[in-house]
Amino acid sequence: MTASRDTSCYDRALGLLARRPHFRRELQAKLNQRQYPAEEVESVLERLLAGGFVNDRATTQAFVEEKLRRGPVGRSRLAADLGRRGAPREIVDEVLAELLDEDDRAAAQEAARRWQRRRGGCGEERDAEKHRAALARYLERQGFSPRAVWGVLGELEAL
Numbered sequence: 117m118t119a120s121r122d123t124s125c126y127d128r129a130l131g132l133l134a135r136r137p138h139f140r141r142e143l144q145a146k147l148n149q150r151q152y153p154a155e156e157v158e159s160v161l162e163r164l165l166a167g168g169f170v171n172d173r174a175t176t177q178a179f180v181e182e183k184l185r186r187g188p189v190g191r192s193r194l195a196a197d198l199g200r201r202g203a204p205r206e207i208v209d210e211v212l213a214e215l216l217d218e219d220d221r222a223a224a225q226e227a228a229r230r231w232q233r234r235r236g237g238c239g240e241e242r243d244a245e246k247h248r249a250a251l252a253r254y255l256e257r258q259g260f261s262p263r264a265v266w267g268v269l270g271e272l273e274a275l
Contacts, residue, residue, distance in 0.1 A: 141202030188223035193259020224264035
């Protein structure tokens with residue numbers, strides 16, 4: 117028995133959207149995975165787009181705003197997370213340009229401060245290099261630009 121006999125494609129899509137907003141491509145992949153016919157999936161997606169239930173731009177903006185509310189995050193991390201979820205690249209670029217400063221050094225400094233509060237000071241001098249390296253790896257994983265990471269490392273004692 118295929119998924120379409122159990123639950124209609126439209127009802128399944130609405131159920132997924134009730135849990136959280138989805139990107140068009142993400143929703144399409146989930147419906148295809150449940151083996152609904154491609155033409156039915158496309159028809160449902162067009163209906164949901166027309167009804168405003170699927171809006172890649174609004175979903176991208178809400179995703180970025182939520183991540184930033186939790187703490188500072190770099191542009192490349194946000195772009196990668198959005199790309200994995202199916203956000204269109206051009207929309208991601210537009211939203212990130214609107215919501216993030218071009219210079220991410222201040223956000224990287226805040227992320228470094230938070231990281232240091234959680235980890236404590238760097239301790240003995242021989243541990244200072246390990247501390248700097250760990251901080252650099254953390255900031256890179258958070259998606260900050262190399263320029264911001266090096267800038268923060270240069271000011272490490274002031275944090």
